[in-house]
Amino acid sequence: MRIELEKRANPSTLFSILSPFIALALTIVAGGIMFALLGKSPTSALYSFFIEPLLDVWSLHEIAIKAAPLILIGAGLSICYRSNNWNIGAEGQFIAGAIAGAIVPVVFHDWHSSLVLPLMLIFGMIGGALYAGIPAFLKAHMNTNEILTSLMLVYIAQLFLDWLVRGPWRSPDAYNFPVTRDFAPEAILPEMIASGRANLGFAFAIIAAVGLWIMMRYTLKGFEITVLGQSERAGRFAGFSSKRMIWFSMLLSGALAGLAGISEVSGTIGKLQPIISPGYGFTAIIVAFLGRLNPLGIIAAGLFLALTYVGGEAVQLTLSVSDKVTRVFQGLLLFFVLSCDTLIQYKIRLVFLRFGQSSEGAH
Template structure:
């Protein structure tokens, strides 16, 4: 018999927030089964990826450093997605933000002063915004789908990195390696806990999320994003411009992605290298949805995804899990989250087949 989806009554807030927890739990269960079936220690994989980063105190600093860019980018994406603007190219905006900050660091290499780092951060934010302005322009002027343009621009930004670090920005003392020179001390993020790698970007990420939560819940801007995303006809009646909202959503999400990029290049990397694209922009899509498009929820979701990054590195060395295992677990998490959302909002109904007139 055929089936159809029937919309349920509006799900409770408790149910909406239990779904991400269920998605994480199902990811662990199914992940253990899959990796056991292909010859790995499935339970060991789940233990190393999801629990070892929490139980090993030496890994806590790694969690903070990994979670910071995920939180910052995830907050920006949650704002855009609230407005029903689908920025899929945060990875490219993150890269351009890092490149803009690198340009400032290299241009001021022979200088020193407390103004260099703020200038790098400003350049990173502006770079991310300008890169996000391309899909915004194409969407509002030519009605080009922002999903495609933002995603395709990501690959252009990766090639831009390869060109710059192999030619004009290549370190002359780098023994032929494609990388820039190490940033000067004034262009590096300071660590906030002596003896660790926890840098200033970690508290900045928390502050960004808290400020975004306040703006989204207490300001006209946040109200505009929510109304345009949920009820566009009512938004037009209320005087909110759809095109203006698209520009605002993409510029904010692009600017925050650029901020994450410049904090990464000035913090953990301290130079531009081919490995700078770390898929944070793509993983932050999972963070935004796992956090229920709420900046406060994004903080916890960013920590969860950071656990999978750190745990994946641990599992590679302890039980020989492949590098792709982290991506598999993250993909399953998104799949179960979206499937859970579907089942929470809709029920599957079996419909009887009506006999055709010709058969009668």
């Protein structure tokens, strides 16, 4: 027996719209089963995972904090993926941005000026963009696979950060803990509203997502991205260069990941430490696909994935389950989103073969 995927002639528009919601429902059902198998009550577990965080101002702020990097990175990745460039290394660009942005408050910690914060943000974007420039260069000029190179660069960035905070950038006043000195107050990204911790990073995320949406929807650049993503040959006919698009999309997504990185360390952590991200760069891939590679959809998807982080922390406390539960939920979600999309485009056919030869039975 063999399973074949047969392309549907007319994929349903209704189901294409419903697909993220179906995936969500399936994730919740599968999650409920998982909790039941763990010996916890599925209803109360799901309640504290998905509902409780929404009822509390503190946790709403936490959601905004965690959604900000997801949306920023996810929106940038959507441009990459639409143009057929598969940047998987946003996590590394996030870290590169955080390190580059932290040069100002860590190395020049005696310089106090209102220019510090803007400079940090710009450095962060440049750092992320340059780091994404490595796989872009390799793809455009050496024809390497950007999926592999960008992914491998993540580990290099992580280890480089680890070395920095244990070595040259280690704070003299931190009793040998692997952290840099705390950022000065003018190097801290301010909060958005008085009621909680959510910082300007969330505003950056919304502005970036809306801006990219306008670009994709109304401008020639967005058209170029769409065309090159669907057919390189047609793009060449239109006079668009796929090489330049590799650079554009990789640098753009790298810059946004870098901005997310510096916003995170400046707004939420306040210093550099060995681990600055719970995997935002990878989770943002789920966000990008759950948002159907549409920057506005990515805002919603980013908020939802942020909820899984906050809800995951909540069930850790209330039900004492492992922190891996969050990753399992995110994995389930990506799995169901991709399978729903596949089943909308294709139908499954089982092909049964007789023993040995093909099924050429005469009439």
